[in-house]
Amino acid sequence: xxxxxxxxxxxxxxxxxxxxxxxxxxxxxxxxLTHDINAVMTYLAFEQIxxxxxxxxxxxxxxxxxxLYIDFKTPDDHIYLRTAxxxxxxxxxxxxxxxxxxxxxxxxxxxxxxxxxGDSHTPSSGxxxxxxxxxxxxxxxxxxxxxxxxxxxxxxxxxNLTGHLRPGVNAKEVVLEMLRRVTIKGGLGKVFxxxxxxxxxxxxxxxxxxxxxxxxxxxxxxxFPADNVVKKFMEAQDRGDEFVExxxxxDAGYDEVMELDLxxxxxxxxxxxxxxxxxxxxxxxxHPVVHQxxxxxxxxxxxxxxxxxxxxxxxxxxDENVQCTAGIASKQIYKQLMKDGYLDMLxxxxxxxxxxxxxxxxxxGQVPPTNGIAVRTSNRNFRGRAxxxxxxxxxxxxxxxxxxxxxxxxxxxxDVMGEDVKKLAEVHEPDHYFVxxxxxxxxxxxEEAEKVEVVKGPNIxxxxxxxxxxxxxxxxxxxxxxxxxxxDDITPAGAExxxxxxxxxxxxxxxxxxxxxxxxxxxxxxGKSIIIGGENYGQGSSRExxxxxxxxxxxxxxxxxxxxxxxxxxxxxxxxxxxxxENNEDYDKLELLDELEIDNFPEQIKSRKVxxxxxxxxxxxxxKLEISDAEMETILDGGQLRHLKQQLVDxxxxxx
Ligand code: F3S
Numbered sequence: 309x310x311x312x313x314x315x316x317x318x319x320x321x322x323x324x325x326x327x328x329x330x331x332x333x334x335x336x337x338x339x340x341l342t343h344d345i346n347a348v349m350t351y352l353a354f355e356q357i358x359x360x361x362x363x364x365x366x367x368x369x370x371x372x373x374x375x376l377y378i379d380f381k382t383p384d385d386h387i388y389l390r391t392a393x394x395x396x397x398x399x400x401x402x403x404x405x406x407x408x409x410x411x412x413x414x415x416x417x418x419x420x421x422x423x424x425x426g427d428s429h430t431p432s433s434g435x436x437x438x439x440x441x442x443x444x445x446x447x448x449x450x451x452x453x454x455x456x457x458x459x460x461x462x463x464x465x466x467x468n469l470t471g472h473l474r475p476g477v478n479a480k481e482v483v484l485e486m487l488r489r490v491t492i493k494g495g496l497g498k499v500f501x502x503x504x505x506x507x508x509x510x511x512x513x514x515x516x517x518x519x520x521x522x523x524x525x526x527x528x529x530x531x532f533p534a535d536n537v538v539k540k541f542m543e544a545q546d547r548g549d550e551f552v553e554x555x556x557x558x559d560a561g562y563d564e565v566m567e568l569d570l571x572x573x574x575x576x577x578x579x580x581x582x583x584x585x586x587x588x589x590x591x592x593x594x595h596p597v598v599h600q601x602x603x604x605x606x607x608x609x610x611x612x613x614x615x616x617x618x619x620x621x622x623x624x625x626x627d628e629n630v631q632c633t634a635g636i637a638s639k640q641i642y643k644q645l646m647k648d649g650y651l652d653m654l655x656x657x658x659x660x661x662x663x664x665x666x667x668x669x670x671x672x673g674q675v676p677p678t679n680g681i682a683v684r685t686s687n688r689n690f691r692g693r694a695x696x697x698x699x700x701x702x703x704x705x706x707x708x709x710x711x712x713x714x715x716x717x718x719x720x721x722x723d724v725m726g727e728d729v730k731k732l733a734e735v736h737e738p739d740h741y742f743v744x745x746x747x748x749x750x751x752x753x754x755e756e757a758e759k760v761e762v763v764k765g766p767n768i769x770x771x772x773x774x775x776x777x778x779x780x781x782x783x784x785x786x787x788x789x790x791x792x793x794x795x796d797d798i799t800p801a802g803a804e805x806x807x808x809x810x811x812x813x814x815x816x817x818x819x820x821x822x823x824x825x826x827x828x829x830x831x832x833x834x835g836k837s838i839i840i841g842g843e844n845y846g847q848g849s850s851r852e853x854x855x856x857x858x859x860x861x862x863x864x865x866x867x868x869x870x871x872x873x874x875x876x877x878x879x880x881x882x883x884x885x886x887x888x889x890e891n892n893e894d895y896d897k898l899e900l901l902d903e904l905e906i907d908n909f910p911e912q913i914k915s916r917k918v919x920x921x922x923x924x925x926x927x928x929x930x931x932k933l934e935i936s937d938a939e940m941e942t943i944l945d946g947g948q949l950r951h952l953k954q955q956l957v958d959x960x961x962x963x964x
Contacts (some may be wrong), residue, residue, distance in 0.1 A: 309561040310560040310561070312501050312556045313437065313533055313554060315327065317439040317531075318461070323456035324456065329461050329463040329563060330461065334458055335456060337424050338365045339366045340424050341412050341426065341427070342348065342370065342425070342448055342553070343371075344369075344370065345373040345374050345851070346427065348449075349446070349809070349856065350426055350445035353446055353771055354453075355392070356953075357952060358953075358956075358962045359396075359961070360735065360757075362398055362453065364451065365421075367396075369390075369392075369679055370408035371390070371400065371401065371403045372401065372406065372407050372408050372411075376803045377805065380526060380767070382600065384766070385810050391762045395758075396452070399416075402748070406639055407637045408425070408434065409427070409429050409516070410516070412430075413436060413438075414741070415545070418547075418552070419538065419553070420436060420438070420439045421439070424442075425442055426445040427442055427850055428442040428523045431519045431520065431522050431527070432520040432606060434529055434530045435538075436512060436515075438602070440914075443457075443874060444874060446881040446882070447877060447881065447948075448686070453961070455955060458936065462499045464501050465501065465565070466556075466560075467501065467502045468505050468566065469502055469568050470504055470505055470568070470570065471571030473571075475729045475732040476720060476722050477570075477573050477574060478514075479510060479518050480576075480608055480706075481520050481574070481576045483517060484586045486521075486525065487525060487919065488586035489566070490584075492582055493843070493870070494846065494909040495557055497528065499527060500531075501528050502530065502531070506569075511612065513610030517613075518806035521607060526873060532650065533554060534555065539551045545728075545743060575707070575722065576705075577708065577718065580691070581691045583688060592718050593702075595717040597716060598630050598718065599681050600681075600684075601633070601712055602618055602684040602685065603634045603684075603685050603709045603710065604634050604635030605637070606637060606669075606686075608779060611640060612735050614634065614645050614654065615650045615735045616706055617654070618650040618651075618653035619653070619735065621659070622657070626656055626713045626714065627714060629704050632659045633669050634661050635666070668684075669687075671695030671800075675696050675699075676695075676699035676701075679700075684702070685703070685706050688703075689702065690797075690847075691797075692794075705794040751768065767814075772812055772856065773883075773949055774859050774884070774947040779908065782906075783838055785837065785838055785898060786839060786863065786900075787830075787902075788839065788900050791842035792847055793845050794846070795854035797822065798848060800818060816857040816860045824862040828861060832861055837862055839865070839867070840866075840868070841866055841867070842869050843868075844870055844872055846876070848872070850875075854878065855878035866879060866887065869892045870888065871886050877939075879941050880939050881949075882948070885913065885933070888933070890929070891929065899925075903923040905920070905921040913944065914944075916933040916934075918931045
């Protein structure tokens with residue numbers, strides 16, 4: 309039996325371990341990426357490790373998320389990140405170049421490469437046959453050392469695409485339909501590998517949209533073959549020489565198979581507050597006033613996305629109740645839209661063109677009004693994601709977003725264009741893009757890099773380092789959370805909070821700020837504590853601050869019904885022990901401030917079974933640890949930084 313593309317790439321990067329699904333496999337990483345609101349911690353960690361230079365083929369530091377300099381903190385962070393990148397041999401994508409995933413897919417990712425990025429939507433680059441995995445910032449620092457990286461060997465799901473998308477139906481519908489079927493937890497431990505005759509009908513940015521939102525299913529990643537469509541795309545980017553044809557063997561074996569007929573799809577919408585809450589737009593019975601429409605983001609910020617939205621809007625104007633904004637994903641796309649007249653069409657229709665950055669997607673501007681309804685083409689609609697605790701966010705395609713902005717309520721392109729919707733089928737990606745890398749700063753030669761002085765503003769505090777698990781843990785419950793606590797709940801998004809991410813003592817004051825405003829003070833006063841969570845604890849963004857802040861406040865363990873993949877890794881990296889209830893009914897018995905006790909904690913961790921005594925309730929319950937041997941070593945060493953330094957010393961790469 310032949311092999312899937314996923315297994316071929318893992319095999320070609322294999323260092324040690326096992327390629328049996330669920331087991332640890334250690335792989336060589338070719339490329340890394342980071343972005344400004346998570347990366348300060350990555351580079352502080354890299355600095356503490358003590359290596360002079362990144363040991364990857366390509367590492368890129370993107371300054372793209374927070375370009376709203378509301379005070380000195382973010383510009384200070386950007387100067388730190390630029391100078392640290394110069395010091396360590398890393399590319400910088402400057403503010404204004406575009407959003408990290410579009411930049412990486414267009415300018416750096418290549419077939420057969422293995423990319424790890426400090427952002428959950430790193431899988432976007434799977435669009436060009438690059439195995440691209442979202443991880444925490446500490447993991448990126450680890451990958452930059454050149455040491456083999458641990459992966460849980462995924463199952464590979466074949467998604468056989470047939471048919472073709474009808475005009476007015478976007479690649480967004482493909483991934484919304486996947487989410488509807490698979491749910492937000494259904495991708496855990498899996499790679500979705502898209503194959504079949506429908507694949508060749510999808511251009512690279514459409515593939516990017518689908519791969520991007522595989523993150524919302526909890527998948528390890530998603531990937532497409534490097535076929536003729538990718539070849540044409542890379543040639544159009546003047547990167548044809550980096551193209552290598554790659555795909556699964558004709559008789560490849562897969563762990564699971566799904567069928568999806570592209571022709572059967574119709575415009576879909578994800579209702580608040582989860583991206584898998586998907587229904588056809590045509591099935592909506594109520595048509596309330598929509599207050600905001602946001603088009604763009606890394607998910608749907610491509611040339612074709614905006615060209616199609618412009619055609620839907622041509623000859624119309626944005627409804628007077630709607631604020632409609634556009635976040636184009638790169639300077640390259642912006643210039644092409646300008647040249648081809650689509651930018652004019654959008655502006656004439658009343659669309660406000662934003663900075664080339666993430667912006668509204670992570671609540672950096674364009675927060676919806678009180679109880680507002682926001683329709684977005686981005687990828688997440690968790691409560692609070694847009695910066696308002698009571699807004700309702702709906703996710704749609706750019707065509708439907710444009711139609712909604714015109715109609716002032718939920719609508720699809722079909723509702724605005726009628727038969728003219730066929731015009732949308734004529735939009736294609738350019739044969740040649742504007743290639744201008746002047747907003748990329750290339751790595752300096754080693755001798756020059758050594759002389760660079762890394763500049764740290766007053767907001768940049770040092771990275772806190774956790775302790776090893778203590779022998780007997782006695783502490784109280786500092787928070788009992790519901791199901792689906794997101795990393796946005798733990799560390800709020802938004803311009804104000806994002807600018808604090810380099811300063812954990814400051815940011816920790818706002819930990820769980822919107823979910824439980826008293827948490828921070830309570831945890832601090834308790835000194836040590838345990839968090840109780842429901843299902844899918846830590847879903848959403850990869851931001852490791854959702855682990856670092858609780859660690860800084862003394863949280864020693866999270867006990868939950870289930871824990872999202874990237875967040876579990878972040879907890880381990882930052883010395884918080886992730887434990888799961890053996891019996892989920894025990895969750896109901898526990899209350900805030902219950903006093904818990906764990907004897908022989910390190911020994912129990914080694915057995916992957918931990919008995920917890922609730923002294924307040926007079927009961928005991930069992931927890932399990934679903935962790936690999938390598939993860940256990942990291943926990944017992946007191947987190948990844950201590951563990952990694954020891955490994956580098958053992959290999960003679962750095963001195964003790
Ligand atoms: Fe940025 Fe939103 Fe994508 S924050 S990287 S546009 S998910």
